[in-house]
Amino acid sequence: MSVSQNAGAKASSHFDAVIVGAGFSGLYQLHLLRDKLGRSVRVLEAAGGIGGTWYWNRYPGARCDSESHYYCYSFSRELQQEWRWSERYPEHPEIRRYLNYVAERFNLLPDIQLNTKVMRADFNDESNRWVIQTESGEQFEATYLVTAVGCLSTANVPNIAGLDDFGGDWYHTGHWPHEGVNLAGKRVGLVGTGSTGIQATPVIAEQAEHLTVFQRTANYSVPARNRPLDDAMQAWIAGNHDEIRLQARRTTNGHPFDIPELSALDVSDAERAALYEAAWERGGLRFRATFKDLITNREANETASEFIRDKIRSIVKDPATAEKLVPHDHLYATKRPPIDTNYFETFNRDNVALVDLKADPIDRIVKEGIRTQAGTHPLDVIVFATGFDALTGPLFGLNVHGSDGVALKDVWADGPRTYLGLQTPGFPNLFTITGPGSPSVLTNMPVAIEQHAEWIADCIAHMRDKGASRIEATREATEKWVAHVNEAAEATLLPMASSSWYLGANVPGKPKVFMPYAGGLAHYRQICADVAANHYDGFAIS
Ligand code: NA7
Numbered sequence: 001m002s003v004s005q006n007a008g009a010k011a012s013s014h015f016d017a018v019i020v021g022a023g024f025s026g027l028y029q030l031h032l033l034r035d036k037l038g039r040s041v042r043v044l045e046a047a048g049g050i051g052g053t054w055y056w057n058r059y060p061g062a063r064c065d066s067e068s069h070y071y072c073y074s075f076s077r078e079l080q081q082e083w084r085w086s087e088r089y090p091e092h093p094e095i096r097r098y099l100n101y102v103a104e105r106f107n108l109l110p111d112i113q114l115n116t117k118v119m120r121a122d123f124n125d126e127s128n129r130w131v132i133q134t135e136s137g138e139q140f141e142a143t144y145l146v147t148a149v150g151c152l153s154t155a156n157v158p159n160i161a162g163l164d165d166f167g168g169d170w171y172h173t174g175h176w177p178h179e180g181v182n183l184a185g186k187r188v189g190l191v192g193t194g195s196t197g198i199q200a201t202p203v204i205a206e207q208a209e210h211l212t213v214f215q216r217t218a219n220y221s222v223p224a225r226n227r228p229l230d231d232a233m234q235a236w237i238a239g240n241h242d243e244i245r246l247q248a249r250r251t252t253n254g255h256p257f258d259i260p261e262l263s264a265l266d267v268s269d270a271e272r273a274a275l276y277e278a279a280w281e282r283g284g285l286r287f288r289a290t291f292k293d294l295i296t297n298r299e300a301n302e303t304a305s306e307f308i309r310d311k312i313r314s315i316v317k318d319p320a321t322a323e324k325l326v327p328h329d330h331l332y333a334t335k336r337p338p339i340d341t342n343y344f345e346t347f348n349r350d351n352v353a354l355v356d357l358k359a360d361p362i363d364r365i366v367k368e369g370i371r372t373q374a375g376t377h378p379l380d381v382i383v384f385a386t387g388f389d390a391l392t393g394p395l396f397g398l399n400v401h402g403s404d405g406v407a408l409k410d411v412w413a414d415g416p417r418t419y420l421g422l423q424t425p426g427f428p429n430l431f432t433i434t435g436p437g438s439p440s441v442l443t444n445m446p447v448a449i450e451q452h453a454e455w456i457a458d459c460i461a462h463m464r465d466k467g468a469s470r471i472e473a474t475r476e477a478t479e480k481w482v483a484h485v486n487e488a489a490e491a492t493l494l495p496m497a498s499s500s501w502y503l504g505a506n507v508p509g510k511p512k513v514f515m516p517y518a519g520g521l522a523h524y525r526q527i528c529a530d531v532a533a534n535h536y537d538g539f540a541i542s
Contacts, residue, residue, distance in 0.1 A: 010139045017460070018132050018142040019043045020398060022112050023052015025433040025449045026148035027099065028073060031106050032457035033146075039460065042140060043108075043148075044132070046117040050103055053150050054095045057196075058180075059173035059383070061203035062092040065195060065285055065339050066444045068229070069237040070256050072098065074245040075450055079105065081238055089226045089284075120399040121145055123428060128470045130429060143469060144460060146431045147395060151441050154393030156386050156507055158191070162365035170382040173200060181381070183207040189370050189379040193219050194501075195338040197385035202342045204383065205352050212377050213347075214370065216357045217335075217499050218327040220308045224339040225283025252520035254439070254447030257286055264291035264300035276307045288333045295333060295492050305332040315344040322347075324356040334497035336441070353377075390501045391436045391515045392416055402427035403472075415504075415513030419473035419481045419538055420528055422452065428472035431456045436515040437485050441502070443521045451521075455528050459536065468541045477538025488519035 017033050019026045022045035033039045047055045064071045068085035082105075083098060090098070103109050117135040124131055130145040155174040163170065171181060173196045188208040190197055193215045205211045229237075237244070247256035264272060279290045293300040309326045316322035325344060346352055360372045369379035392412060400408040403426050411417070411426060418424050421438025422431055433452045434440035440448055463471060489495050494502060495514045504510035517524055531537050 012139045012141040015040045015042045015142045017041045017144040017146055018140050019146045019148050020118050021045060021052055021148035021150060022050040023150055024446050025453060027103055027108055028450060029146055029148055029453040030108050030111055032453055034111060037457060037461055041111055043112040044116045044118055045112055045114050048115055050112060051096045051099050053153055054092050056174050058092055058176040058178060059200050061199040063089045064095060070244055070248050070444060072446060077241050080241045084234060085229055087226055087228055089224055118398050122401045123403055125403055144429050146456060148433045149394035151391045151434055152388040154389040154397055156389050157384055158386050160362055160365050165367050166365050167367040168380040172384045174388060183381060185209050186380040187378060188381045188383060189214060189377060190383045190385055192385035194387050195336060198338040198340045198343045200385055202346045205346045205349055210351045212353045212355060214355045214357055218325050219338060220327055220332045221338040221340045221343050222280060222287040223283045224341050226341055248447045250522045253442060254444035254521045257289060259289040259292050262291055263293045264303045272303055284339055285337060288337060298493060301331045301493055308332055312344050317348050321354055324354055330497040331493055334493050335500045387501055387506050389507045415511040416515055417478055417482050419478040421517060423473035425473050425475045425478050428470050437481060437517055439517050439521045439524050442516045442518060448521060451525055458532060470542045472540050474538055474540055485517050488517055489514040492518050494518055
């Protein structure tokens with residue numbers, strides 16, 4: 001690192017690379033660029049601690065939906081042998097402990113600057129460097145800017161009239177107070193029934209005096225079947241590091257299990273029901289992999305959707321409540337599928353009520369609570385489990401300006417346009433980890449993150465070896481990639497879910513464009529590897 005000051009200009013700290021964000025991606029990217037390539041690197045992190053999404057998401061019930069033994073780094077066998085997960089699905093404090101352990105083990109903390117919010121980043125065409133400004137007025141210059149800001153980090157608080165009039169307290173789950181919220185004796189209203197609302201509902205129902213769940217779209221959910229990891233499982237994990245790592249890398253979603261070569265339509269009704277029942281008992285996101293065509297064939301999917309609808313009807317005792325909870329307007333897993341611990345069972349509790357906002361929309365928030373068309377629901381606390389401005393929101397928040405001062409926000413006004421989700425024309429030397437146009441949120445994130453961070457490090461090593469200082473995705477390659485991303489999405493049922501955040505549909509005014517790459521992680525990895533092997537085909541290097 002060096003510091004320079006031109007007459008009349010601010011002092012800048014110079015680095016080979018600045019990484020924004022200290023979650024899973026930022027930590028690993030730092031390790032690779034600093035320790036494997038010997039580059040000077042600074043990580044800028046807005047939060048007061050590392051952890052990224054897990055620093056912020058501390059709401060009741062917050063835990064990962066991927067299983068702990070593969071929701072972790074796989075690049076170091078030693079790390080995997082040293083760390084012992086306690087449960088099948090890690091809860092948020094355990095994930096933070098893990099990431100802090102990683103940061104200490106690899107001595108990452110000295111190069112991470114916390115409480116440092118990036119306000120703006122500009123590319124300088126003369127120096128081929130990025131100039132990054134922070135909220136406190138610091139300035140950094142770096143050849144490479146790597147965004148490691150996560151896909152789900154910009155909270156979406158709905159613009160409901162009257163929120164300022166509310167006499168109680170309100171929280172968004174993605175900004176849950178670190179000291180926790182004492183809900184004992186409180187009447188709580190929870191808005192939103194995505195993965196977060198479905199995790200939080202049973203836990204809040206146990207803590208609060210009364211819980212009213214405000215549901216806009218009924219959702220499918222499959223039991224998580226969380227449990228402590230016993231010694232036999234711990235031994236299996238420790239003994240199978242390489243297999244788990246390899247298998248996760250060669251699958252569609254980055255999970256270390258294969259999807260059978262069996263269509264839901266190729267088996268008898270009884271066989272199908274038995275397979276779904278077994279998958280329901282096993283629990284977790286693997287339910288989606290019961291058959292090969294649940295995400296691609298409507299008729300096949302309908303069998304899974306109907307199985308879950310029947311489960312909801314059998315669990316929820318009050319038929320009217322059950323019917324409100326049964327999803328009809330989209331197919332299973334065409335929106336991000338939640339998994340749960342006693343979500344539907346919670347509606348059998350005396351202290352829990354459900355409001356179907358499709359039938360009884362919110363009118364406004366008033367001092368006493370939430371007023372729907374049918375009347376006022378008195379509340380002491382409102383919890384917004386209303387999701388995020390996904391994928392593009394965190395990147396726009398950086399206020400990035402590329403060549404000739406063009407703003408990323410303007411370039412992506414009609415939806416994101418990237419090459420491989422890694423770069424955007426007009427923004428040289430800017431790399432995006434798990435950006436739109438890459439498999440990102442359709443996968444087990446650490447596996448996708450490792451691939452991106454490794455690809456970016458290899459690319460920067462290539463630049464060094466060639467003595468090059470500027471790399472930029474070409475417009476032609478980007479147009480082709482965008483067309484391929486659309487084609488991959490259209491080959492699935494995913495774009496059919498009109499209220500999905502994959503499409504940006506949850507944020508008013510956001511262009512409705514399917515953002516992640518649905519062609520599968522394994523296929524995507526191969527494409528990226530081929531591009532690199534083919535002299536970084538589709539990138540202009542100078
Ligand atoms: P999601 O999946 O975006 O869910 C948000 C929920 O909030 C969903 O049920 C929305 O209904 C609902 N919502 C959003 N805005 C409103 C308004 N204005 N009024 C009523 N209800 C609303 O976010 P999560 O935090 O649950 O999960 C995000 C990801 O984190 C998850 O998928 C995992 O990858 C981890 P809608 O369905 O839009 O009708």
